[in-house]
Amino acid sequence: MTKNRTRRSIIVLVVLILLTIAAALVACVVGQVHATPHDVTNTILMSWGVKSDGTTPRIVTSTLWEVRFPRLVIALAVGAGLGCAGALLQGIFANPLAEPSIIGVSSGGAVFASGLLAIASLAGVERSYGFLKWGTALAAFIGALLTTLLVYSLSRVQGKTVVVNLILVGVAINAMAGGFVTLFSFIGGTMAQSQVVFWQLGSLASAGWSSAVITLIITVIGIVIACLCAPKMDLLALGENQARHLGVNVERFRLCVIILVAALVGVGVAFAGVIAFVGLIVPHAIRLIIGPQHKWLLPTSAFGGAFVLLVADTCARTIISTAELPIGMLTSLIGGPIFLLLLRRYKSVGTGGSK
Numbered sequence: 001m002t003k004n005r006t007r008r009s010i011i012v013l014v015v016l017i018l019l020t021i022a023a024a025l026v027a028c029v030v031g032q033v034h035a036t037p038h039d040v041t042n043t044i045l046m047s048w049g050v051k052s053d054g055t056t057p058r059i060v061t062s063t064l065w066e067v068r069f070p071r072l073v074i075a076l077a078v079g080a081g082l083g084c085a086g087a088l089l090q091g092i093f094a095n096p097l098a099e100p101s102i103i104g105v106s107s108g109g110a111v112f113a114s115g116l117l118a119i120a121s122l123a124g125v126e127r128s129y130g131f132l133k134w135g136t137a138l139a140a141f142i143g144a145l146l147t148t149l150l151v152y153s154l155s156r157v158q159g160k161t162v163v164v165n166l167i168l169v170g171v172a173i174n175a176m177a178g179g180f181v182t183l184f185s186f187i188g189g190t191m192a193q194s195q196v197v198f199w200q201l202g203s204l205a206s207a208g209w210s211s212a213v214i215t216l217i218i219t220v221i222g223i224v225i226a227c228l229c230a231p232k233m234d235l236l237a238l239g240e241n242q243a244r245h246l247g248v249n250v251e252r253f254r255l256c257v258i259i260l261v262a263a264l265v266g267v268g269v270a271f272a273g274v275i276a277f278v279g280l281i282v283p284h285a286i287r288l289i290i291g292p293q294h295k296w297l298l299p300t301s302a303f304g305g306a307f308v309l310l311v312a313d314t315c316a317r318t319i320i321s322t323a324e325l326p327i328g329m330l331t332s333l334i335g336g337p338i339f340l341l342l343l344r345r346y347k348s349v350g351t352g353g354s355k
Contacts, residue, residue, distance in 0.1 A: 009296035012289055016303040020076070023307055027072050027314045032321070033063040040064060071204050073212040075313045076306040077219040078204075078272045081264035083305020084223050086279025087286075087298050088264075089148075091233045092257045093155070095166060096287070097342060099280035100144075100265045103155075103166060104173025106276070108147025109140035109262075109269035110200070111180045117195055118188035137214065141266030147173060148258045202273035202328025204313050211271040218267045222260055223302050229257060230294035237292060275328045277335020278305050284342065 029035045042056040043064040082100065089098040089105075100106045116139040151173065155166040178200075185196040232253055235243045240250050268275065282304040283297065290296050309327070316325040 005291050005293070006296075009290040009293070009300065012286070013296065013300045013303065016300060016307055020303055020307040020310065023310045023314070024072055024076070027075070027310055028064060028068050030314065030318050031063075031068065033060060035060050035064060035068075043069075070209045070212040071207040071313070072310070074207040074215050074271060075204055075310045077212070077215040078268040078275065079278060079306040079309025080223060080302040081215075081219040081268050081305070082275065082278040082309070083282040083301040083303075084226050084298055085261045085264040086305070087283035087294070087301040088226055088229075088233075088257055088261050089279065090283055090287075091237065091294060092254050092261075093152070093166065094237065096284055097280070097339075098166060099277065099339075100261070101174075101274055101276035102280060102339065103148075103151045103170035104177060105144050105147050105151070105261070105265050106269050106274040107174045107177030107181075108150075109144035109266045110274055111177045111184075112139040112143025112146075113270055114181045114184040114188070114196055115139070118184040121188040134214075137267055137270040140270040141262055144266040144269065145259060145262035148262055152254070152258065200274060200328075201326035202275040202331070203316075203324075203326055204272055205317075205324060207271070215267050215271050218263060222264045223299070225260055226298050227295070229253075229260075230298055233257075233294040233298075234292075237294075273328060275309065276332045277339060278308055278331055280342075281335050281338055282308055 025037060025040065028040045029037060039056045039060050043061050046061065047065065086099050089100065089103070090096050113136040116135055120135070151166070151169050154169045155162060157165065181196055181200065185193045188195075232243075232248050235246050235248050236250065236253070238246075243250055265279075283301040286297060286300045286304055290300060309331075312330050313327050316327045316330055319325060
């Protein structure tokens with residue numbers, strides 16, 4: 001049984017990697033400026049200092065290198081981070097309905113980031129490029145961290161996380177966050193208002209190499225750390241008491257995982273806005289296919305999230321030829337009904353909480 005599950009996990013992981021590579025190639029070639037796989041190869045070789053054969057038009061090279069490649073990188077990084085963060089949240093809360101946007105973690109990050117922008121606008125330093133890139137990322141991380149800690153403390157009753165409490169806390173936090181973000185947009189002026197729309201709808205349109213590299217570095221480090229935490233996540237899944245008997249400092253470990261989730265979600269919110277349901281659907285589907293073992297669940301959820309977000313972003317910018325749809329809108333339209341089905345399923349089996 002264990003060998004079959006391991007084999008299945010490897011197959012699913014390899015398939016997702018291949019699908020992600022295929023989706024990345026499609027994302028590079030489709031769009032208003034048409035490109036071919038040969039153009040993509042030429043542009044990559046030119047970036048490495050290899051002389052081009054001269055068959056790729058300059059406008060295609062410029063579009064690929066300055067627009068599509070950084071957007072591709074940030075889509076893969078944010079999607080992988082959200083997928084991994086969702087799996088981690090579901091593990092530490094012992095609740096399959098936990099997801100960064102549903103429980104308010106993403107909104108908390110957006111509140112702190114928009115608040116910092118409003119302060120920067122009032123102080124007259126909103127045009128500082130370095131301040132915006134690093135300051136908003138740090139603010140989003142702090143907001144996501146504090147929100148996760150708040151959700152964790154309010155949703156637990158007598159040592160277990162209650163589903164109803166988790167959802168209600170998320171609803172309350174999202175409602176308050178929406179109010180604060182709107183307030184900061186009025187305080188901060190025109191620039192803050194445009195950023196508010198960006199965060200609330202979710203978009204990769206402003207992706208550049210600097211934000212892509214920052215997001216990629218933080219996400220890769222976060223996923224590696226998450227995979228190192230996999231054995232303790234499996235022990236925690238047995239229950240808090242069993243995990244303590246097996247040598248796990250449960251509260252300290254949970255705190256470390258919460259900080260990790262905040263980093264993964266915060267960097268995504270800072271550079272891509274609030275993108276809902278990726279962290280819910282992907283880990284849940286992966287768990288149904290390969291089982292709950294985190295050694296395979298975490299990396300597979302990361303690749304699954306990267307694939308889903310990349311496909312969603314490609315659709316968002318190509319469905320309508322003259323406009324770009326907000327990526328958060330697409331994920332919400334698809335993920336919302338799935339979330340309701342999951343909620344109905346766990347309600348029907350009487351899931352009120354888990355240890």
